[in-house]
Amino acid sequence: MSQRIVVIGAGIIGAAIASHLAEAGHDVTVIDRTGPAAEASGRSFGWINASFFADAAHFRLRAAGIDAWRRAGMQDVTWSGSLWFEEDGAGFDVMLTQLQDFNYPVEPIDRDRFCELEPHVATLPKRALRLPSEAAAEGGAVTQGYLARAQASGARALFGVDVLGIDTAHGAVTHVVTSAGALPADQVVVAAGTGTPGIVAPLGVNLSMLRRPGLLITTRAVPPVLSHILIAPGQELRQLPDGRFLAPTSPNHQADDASELEASAQDLAETALARVANLLPDQALSLESITMAFRPVPEDGLPVVGPAGPDGLYIATMHSGMTLAAIIGELVAQELTNGGTADLLAPYRPGRFSA
Numbered sequence: 001m002s003q004r005i006v007v008i009g010a011g012i013i014g015a016a017i018a019s020h021l022a023e024a025g026h027d028v029t030v031i032d033r034t035g036p037a038a039e040a041s042g043r044s045f046g047w048i049n050a051s052f053f054a055d056a057a058h059f060r061l062r063a064a065g066i067d068a069w070r071r072a073g074m075q076d077v078t079w080s081g082s083l084w085f086e087e088d089g090a091g092f093d094v095m096l097t098q099l100q101d102f103n104y105p106v107e108p109i110d111r112d113r114f115c116e117l118e119p120h121v122a123t124l125p126k127r128a129l130r131l132p133s134e135a136a137a138e139g140g141a142v143t144q145g146y147l148a149r150a151q152a153s154g155a156r157a158l159f160g161v162d163v164l165g166i167d168t169a170h171g172a173v174t175h176v177v178t179s180a181g182a183l184p185a186d187q188v189v190v191a192a193g194t195g196t197p198g199i200v201a202p203l204g205v206n207l208s209m210l211r212r213p214g215l216l217i218t219t220r221a222v223p224p225v226l227s228h229i230l231i232a233p234g235q236e237l238r239q240l241p242d243g244r245f246l247a248p249t250s251p252n253h254q255a256d257d258a259s260e261l262e263a264s265a266q267d268l269a270e271t272a273l274a275r276v277a278n279l280l281p282d283q284a285l286s287l288e289s290i291t292m293a294f295r296p297v298p299e300d301g302l303p304v305v306g307p308a309g310p311d312g313l314y315i316a317t318m319h320s321g322m323t324l325a326a327i328i329g330e331l332v333a334q335e336l337t338n339g340g341t342a343d344l345l346a347p348y349r350p351g352r353f354s355a
């Protein structure tokens with residue numbers, strides 16, 4: 001049965017959910033205080049992978065995320081694969097064994113093969129893992145792509161509109177109160193990234209998030225020289241389709257647990273640029289821009305997806321949202337449409353914080 005569903009947040013998570021809900025026939029409104037991909041989604045490294053994971057369940061969700069991106073058939077996702085050589089020695093062997101045990105596509109390669117695949121990289125590892133199923137998404141563009149699909153299926157978008165609260169009656173949501181008035185709703189999906197805890201707290205839902213600033217540098221464009229996402233010791237890197245390079249300033253950025261930037265943004269950017277230049281010394285690289293966003297990282301580091309508080313309230317917020325958006329969009333729309341529960345989401349319910 002068609003329901004009036006308000007999705008709060010037009011980042012990649014809200015956009016993917018809105019697209020699937022609208023395609024399932026619901027009456028969908030997406031609200032954002034700024035506009036599409038205005039926060040983390042527009043300032044993300046965009047690496048879609050399952051090689052970074054917390055445990056077996058998290059790996060399964062992330063691997064399903066990759067499959068769902070394939071099904072999404074979205075432009076602005078580049079299926080380049082990754083080359084991982086962040087660690088050597090025991091760390092390398094553990095990573096290889098774990099990924100093989102999970103039947104993840106992984107190919108150990110030697111220095112010669114690495115050189116064939118990436119002839120412009122100067123610091124050649126003795127060995128690396130080729131992860132051919134991984135990809136990169138351009139956060140702003142894929143968010144816009146999902147919103148366009150949602151709108152083509154009848155969804156409305158309200159941008160520049162702040163959500164001020166959610167009204168309830170008899171234990172169920174009734175309206176979303178915004179700076180542009182109140183909207184009636186049968187279901188409210190809160191996909192507001194770092195804004196999520198503040199929206200659900202007045203409804204008695206406890207969700208705390210870690211403070212995790214994330215800085216990226218973008219260089220000016222050069223001709224195409226790098227075909228994979230590189231996960232090098234101390235530096236991750238990819239070349240965008242337009243020739244610019246994109247790189248986090250923190251090593252192993254998905255696991256970065258610093259709550260403050262350790263130096264000025266300019267200093268961190270210059271240090272990262274120097275590391276990138278060491279990898280690609282033949283390129284005349286110069287810094288084009290620095291971006292910063294707070295990553296939406298729930299307090300245990302894992303996604304938060306599911307109903308919480310009053311009837312009709314549903315939360316979807318997480319880090320690695322680029323990896324997970326396509327599968328989250330599918331599963332949330334199925335749960336809200338069919339009333340079932342997705343096994344893949346079982347470890348990530350919001351109720352784990354309310355004990």
Ligand SMILES: Cc1cc2nc3c(=O)[nH]c(=O)nc-3n(C[C@H](O)[C@H](O)[C@H](O)COP(=O)(O)OP(=O)(O)OC[C@H]3O[C@@H](n4cnc5c(N)ncnc54)[C@H](O)[C@@H]3O)c2cc1C
Nearest residue numbers: 009011012013033041044047163193195214320321322323
């Ligand atoms: C530097 C960096 C690198 C990253 N690298 C990767 C990576 O390589 N791979 C990966 O998978 N993930 C990565 N991530 C994480 C990923 O980008 C995020 O998990 C994802 O973008 C979160 O999407 P979202 O839609 O939940 O949140 P957001 O994109 O933050 O969107 C939330 C939206 O809600 C809106 N909003 C908030 N409060 C309100 C309100 N009260 N009223 C109305 N609107 C509101 C905001 O304006 C915003 O547009 C990275 C993040 C950063 C910052």
